[in-house]
Amino acid sequence: MYDTPNSTEASVSQTHIKIAARGVQVHYGEKHALKDVDVDILDKTVTAFIGPSGCGKSTFLRCLNRMNDTVSVARVSGEILLDGEDIYDKRVDPVQLRAKVGMVFQKPNPFPKSIYDNVAYGPRIHGLTKSKAELDEIVETSLKKAALWNEVKDRLQETGTGLSGGQQQRLCIARAVATAPEVLLMDEPCSALDPIATAQVEELIDELRSTFSVVIVTHSMQQAARVSQKTAFFHLGNLVEYDATQTIFTNPKDPRTESYITGRIG
Amino acid sequence: MSVGILSLIILALAVAGFFLGRSRALQSVQGDPRKLHSLPVYYGQTVFLFTAVPALLLMAAWLVVQPLVIDARIVGQLGPEVAADPSAATLAMEDVQRIASGLDALQAAAGLSNDEMRKMRADLSDIRGRMADVGVALGAEVNPKIFEMAKDFRDMQRGGALMMTLAVLLAAVAGFVWSVLRIKADFRARNVSETFVRWVLIVSAGVAILTTVGIVMSLATETIRFFSIYPASEFFFGLTWNPQFRGGSDLGLIPLLWGTMYITLVSMIVAVPIGIFAAIYTAEYATPRVRSVVKPLIEVIAGIPTVVFGLFALVTVGPFLRDYFAQPLGLGNSGSSVMTAGLVIGILNIPFISSLADDIINAVPQSMRDGSYGLGATKSETIRKVVLPAALPGIVGAILLAASRAIGETMIVTMGAGASAKLDLNPFEAMTTITVKIVGQLTGDLTFDSPETLVAFALGSTLFVITLALNIFALWIVRKYREQYE
Numbered sequence: 001m002y003d004t005p006n007s008t009e010a011s012v013s014q015t016h017i018k019i020a021a022r023g024v025q026v027h028y029g030e031k032h033a034l035k036d037v038d039v040d041i042l043d044k045t046v047t048a049f050i051g052p053s054g055c056g057k058s059t060f061l062r063c064l065n066r067m068n069d070t071v072s073v074a075r076v077s078g079e080i081l082l083d084g085e086d087i088y089d090k091r092v093d094p095v096q097l098r099a100k101v102g103m104v105f106q107k108p109n110p111f112p113k114s115i116y117d118n119v120a121y122g123p124r125i126h127g128l129t130k131s132k133a134e135l136d137e138i139v140e141t142s143l144k145k146a147a148l149w150n151e152v153k154d155r156l157q158e159t160g161t162g163l164s165g166g167q168q169q170r171l172c173i174a175r176a177v178a179t180a181p182e183v184l185l186m187d188e189p190c191s192a193l194d195p196i197a198t199a200q201v202e203e204l205i206d207e208l209r210s211t212f213s214v215v216i217v218t219h220s221m222q223q224a225a226r227v228s229q230k231t232a233f234f235h236l237g238n239l240v241e242y243d244a245t246q247t248i249f250t251n252p253k254d255p256r257t258e259s260y261i262t263g264r265i266g
Numbered sequence: 267m268s269v270g271i272l273s274l275i276i277l278a279l280a281v282a283g284f285f286l287g288r289s290r291a292l293q294s295v296q297g298d299p300r301k302l303h304s305l306p307v308y309y310g311q312t313v314f315l316f317t318a319v320p321a322l323l324l325m326a327a328w329l330v331v332q333p334l335v336i337d338a339r340i341v342g343q344l345g346p347e348v349a350a351d352p353s354a355a356t357l358a359m360e361d362v363q364r365i366a367s368g369l370d371a372l373q374a375a376a377g378l379s380n381d382e383m384r385k386m387r388a389d390l391s392d393i394r395g396r397m398a399d400v401g402v403a404l405g406a407e408v409n410p411k412i413f414e415m416a417k418d419f420r421d422m423q424r425g426g427a428l429m430m431t432l433a434v435l436l437a438a439v440a441g442f443v444w445s446v447l448r449i450k451a452d453f454r455a456r457n458v459s460e461t462f463v464r465w466v467l468i469v470s471a472g473v474a475i476l477t478t479v480g481i482v483m484s485l486a487t488e489t490i491r492f493f494s495i496y497p498a499s500e501f502f503f504g505l506t507w508n509p510q511f512r513g514g515s516d517l518g519l520i521p522l523l524w525g526t527m528y529i530t531l532v533s534m535i536v537a538v539p540i541g542i543f544a545a546i547y548t549a550e551y552a553t554p555r556v557r558s559v560v561k562p563l564i565e566v567i568a569g570i571p572t573v574v575f576g577l578f579a580l581v582t583v584g585p586f587l588r589d590y591f592a593q594p595l596g597l598g599n600s601g602s603s604v605m606t607a608g609l610v611i612g613i614l615n616i617p618f619i620s621s622l623a624d625d626i627i628n629a630v631p632q633s634m635r636d637g638s639y640g641l642g643a644t645k646s647e648t649i650r651k652v653v654l655p656a657a658l659p660g661i662v663g664a665i666l667l668a669a670s671r672a673i674g675e676t677m678i679v680t681m682g683a684g685a686s687a688k689l690d691l692n693p694f695e696a697m698t699t700i701t702v703k704i705v706g707q708l709t710g711d712l713t714f715d716s717p718e719t720l721v722a723f724a725l726g727s728t729l730f731v732i733t734l735a736l737n738i739f740a741l742w743i744v745r746k747y748r749e750q751y752e
Contacts (some may be wrong), residue, residue, distance in 0.1 A: 065640065067636065067639065067640065070635075070636070070639060072553075091449065093644070095642055095644050096642065097642075098639060098640060098642035099641070099642030100642075102640060102641060102642075103632060103636075103641075104640075105636060105637060105639035105640065107633055109631070109634055109636065109637040109654050110637075111634060111637065111638070111651075111655075111656070112634075112656045113655065121638070121641060122641040122642065122643075123644075124641070125641070125643050125647050125651070126642060126643075172637065174636075176640070176641065177643065179641050179642060206581070245274040265653060
């Protein structure tokens with residue numbers, strides 16, 4: 001229904017490279033926040049970014065949909081290809097890019113609107129629907145995907161800020177899903193949630209993998225181990241190691257990775 | 267002893283008490299402050315507060331009450347038939363006070379003692395001539411009865427001042443001694459002085475509220491007097507405003523209310539869009555450098571006195587609108603008009619709205635904007651669909667506050683819209699507002715108890731009720747739609 005042109009191509013191969021980053025550097029004013037990062041993010045895969053605070057993992061995530069553009073002192077160099085197209089090319093409109101690469105933030109940030117309008121926000125601004133019935137359907141499927149439908153189906157017109165923290169975060173995920181992105185970026189989506197809500201969101205991430213490529217930044221190594229197939233370890237602005245999650249957690253090649261996952265640094 | 271010197275003495279005593287209290291507290295523990303219940307300064311503070319505050323409060327109360335008591339006693343001497351008539355009593359009191367101040371001047375100029383003053387008699391010495399010599403002009407020969415009362419008045423004032431000095435000093439010393447004596451190591455000085463400070467704060471808040479109550483009461487009494495001599499239905503529903511000096515005036519509210527609302531409407535049409543657009547620019551689009559220049563520049567308008575705006579309306583905007591709009595369109599040739607006043611009040615209100623709206627827009631959390639950008643919304647979509655709806659209650663509040671300012675504006679209307687009360691739709695016609703007529707009715711030469719004067723209070727009450735309703739409505743909107751961002 002709201003399939004994007006790339007999804008047919010993507011379904012051909014499960015290991016198709018969705019995003020390819022080469023030599024990415026980020027400066028925040030004087031600070032060199034990210035040094036020479038090369039990563040290939042696969043389609044229909046959950047990729048986890050782990051590392052101690054200030055290691056550059058969130059910075060790199062925000063490069064992937066050019067959210068760093070809104071920070072005036074940030075300067076990004078290097079090359080990031082989404083389906084082979086440079087997203088930092090002058091011809092690329094960051095607004096269109098962000099419609100394809102959605103984002104869920106650390107703190108739930110529902111708009112001060114009704115639950116329905118929160119989810120319908122993306123489809124409306126991108127003109128994804130022709131009729132009210134179609135929009136209703138998108139709202140319903142998105143809320144179902146975010147495992148929130150049963151809790152809110154009778155109060156869609158109530159304000160989204162009145163939900164509990166975990167419900168708010170799932171609403172934000174539903175909101176991102178409704179825009180039909182190809183990649184979903186999640187910046188510590190569970191840090192403000194209790195264990196039950198965390199479990200629900202993690203389950204959700206696993207389901208979303210069938211449709212999108214998901215990139216998640218997390219402070220919890222258990223969470224990375226539970227939800228991801230690929231893991232990248234960042235340390236002091238460097239990408240130290242990037243491999244299958246299993247390998248990173250059982251057989252890390254770099255001593256820094258080993259120290260971090262065994263709890264000796266970070 | 268004058269009030270100023272007395273206050274200085276009390277303050278000096280209190281400051282001395284502060285140091286004495288502190289050192290006494292330290293002495294009681296042989297100079298080891300750790301053994302005290304509170305920090306040494308709190309002991310000093312209790313002495314300071316208990317010395318100064320009760321004495322100063324007593325002095326303030328005395329200064330308010332003493333004239334009331336003396337006036338009542340002097341008026342009592344006039345006899346029951348004068349005391350019963352408030353305006354005759356007021357006139358007599360004014361005579362008494364004028365002669366008393368004349369006697370003060372006479373005493374100072376001639377160097378007479380109090381006993382010699384006491385012996386002076388109106389029917390023997392030429393009081394009027396002697397007072398004229400020291401610069402106090404009296405209209406008529408002095409009535410011996412009034413003269414005696416003036417002397418009594420002086421005696422009572424002097425006696426009262428002496429008693430006040432003694433009482434206040436006594437209160438200060440008593441507070442000083444009592445609070446010094448109770449200082450011991452385990453005296454809870456911090457708790458005592460903090461409780462004391464809390465009460466001072468409560469009393470201050472009470473004064474603000476009592477003032478409002480006083481204003482409302484005085485407004486209400488005069489309004490009730492007006493309605494007892496002029497029918498309320500003619501005031502509220504009368505379509506003509508035509509006060510006459512000889513009485514028999516038409517005092518209809520509707521033309522004034524219409525003028526007020528019309529001018530307010532025009533001013534809001536000017537101020538609201540420009541103010542909000544300016545706020546969106548400074549809050550969302552301007553770089554920090556531009557913002558730091560533009561915002562203060564807009565706010566400069568708020569610092570211009572309204573009378574200067576009135577001049578601008580009178581000499582620039584009014585003639586301009588008349589020559590380029592009213593006359594070519596055939597809408598009259600009046601220099602002062604609703605349009606002129608509305609436009610200028612609107613300009614005055616732009617910084618008011620833009621500054622408040624800018625703060626409100628800035629208070630919308632960045633995470634809300636990030637959420638919208640993260641879904642691929644453009645900047646203008648984010649502002650229209652997320653930021654402004656979130657800021658709306660605050661913006662509505664700002665608009666209503668600006669509206670109540672426009673309703674209460676006097677100077678610009680006087681100079682820009684004229685003073686003729688008319689019911690007209692033509693915005694290039696001169697009209698006037700409630701506030702202008704309040705000033706107009708009170709500054710005339712009419713006696714104070716005529717309906718032509720008292721109508722000012724009825725108009726004032728009406729204005730008060732309108733702006734109060736507007737403010738309550740604004741608060742209600744803000745509270746109802748305020749979003750909890752957390």
